Amino acid sequence: MQKLIIKGRKEISGKISISGSKNATLPILAASILADQAQIKNIPLVKDIFTMIDLLNFIGLKTKLIRKKNIIEISSKGKNINTLAPYKLVKTMRAGILVLGSLLTKYKKAKVSLPGGCAIGTRPVDLHLFALKKMGAKIKIKNGYILAEAKNGLKGAKIRFPSISVGATENALLAAFKAKGKTVLTNCAIEPEIIDLIKFLNKLGAKIHLKGRSILISESKIKTSKISHEVIFDRIELGTYIIASTLLAKKNLIIDKINPKIIKSEIDVLKKIGVKIIQKKKSIIVKKGQRLKNINITTKPYPGIPTDLQAQLMVLLTQVNGVSKIKENIFENRFMHVPELRRMGAQITIKDKTAIIKGPTKLTGAEVMATDLRASVSLVLAGLIAENRTIINRIYHLDRGYEYLERKLRHCKAEIKRI
Secondary structure, rough: OEEEEEEEEEEEEHHHHHHOOHHHHHHHHHHHHHHHHHHHHOOOOOOOHHHHHHHHHHHHHHHEEEEEEEEEEOOOOOOOOOOOOOOHHHHHOOHHHHHHHHHHHHHHHEEOOOOOOOOOOOOOHOOOOOOHHHOOOOEEEEOEEEEEEEHHHOEEOOOOOOOOOOOHHHHHHHOOOOOOOOOOOOOOOOHHHHHHHHHHHHHOOEEEEEEEEEEEEEEEOOOOOOOEEEEOOHHHHHHHHHHHOOOOOHEEEEEEEEOOHHHHHHHHHHHHHEEEEEOOOEEEEEEEOOEOOOOEEEEEEOOOHHHHHHHHHHHHHHHOOEEEEEEOOOOOOOOHHHHHHHOOOOOEEEOEEEEEEOOOOOOOOOOOEOOOOHHHHHHHHHHHEEEEEEEEOOOOHOOOOOOOOHHHHOOOOOEEEEE
């Protein structure tokens, strides 16, 4: 099994370019089932993307991945489609369930395995199925599979989600594309990745309008012409490298290929902590943190602080003066990195849904184990600032969502290698 070895306390400098967003690419790949031909640019070359491509190939689409350009070309013309998404391809990736909406829309039936992914909480699929049933789908769960059918096609409906869910909003968008009449979704997730999916669907012929937390979808026809779309940058990767720069930048570190407006909430919080950030049109400059201050943070749906950045922020807060608190409001099991950070000397206690972090704390290298995608990168950050050597096990979690992480960090003079 592969491991990362990190020699800590090494200052970094230079430039880091941010990759395309994994969380935007996955639903767009699922949406490509609806297209005759599509070209998707700026996709990150990470494990979850490869798994989704394998799933599209299994379903019967033709894919061509141009690695050097981070482009994928997809075609469904003249292909025999298999409306099955098997367990072997969905078990490691939560986003696999998104093919449900696309298959049901275009082929009026689907058999999709209940999904897997990081073990950070229950994340039930009930909201996905709730929306599809409202549009007239007949659904049952049998032997670990979702069996869905809409023999006469889906129908427009007014759907108010009981709670905000990114995945359920995405599946509802995919299902409503050709639904007869109008569909109105309320209490939706409005993450930038969902906005990017809407842009892709509108290029494909959809008539989708966003108003606050409501989305209006009119019955649409799929364009037969080839469409092209460039995926937005990965805002979670950006936040991760801002934190690394704050702790380790020799002077300044430049991060480019971004839009700072999209992460306004994150930048505001980091500035309150004391991070020095200079914003440009498509880049930011991060200065090494000095006199960092404690803060209380609560994870919330966008435009709040994302749960996917919680573990990385926790590492930063081990180095600030005073006691900080992070309340996790999205997933119930998202503090699994805390025992590993404690092994490195962090002073963190958990009470109900809140992590209490005392700082500043000197971290020391240790052998630790990654438990999920974002926890794994928090251990990388901890290893970078810790004294001596850190060994991180089970880094396959890291490979699910971070493109060229070691290469990018080594380019900035960090000492990190894979064995």
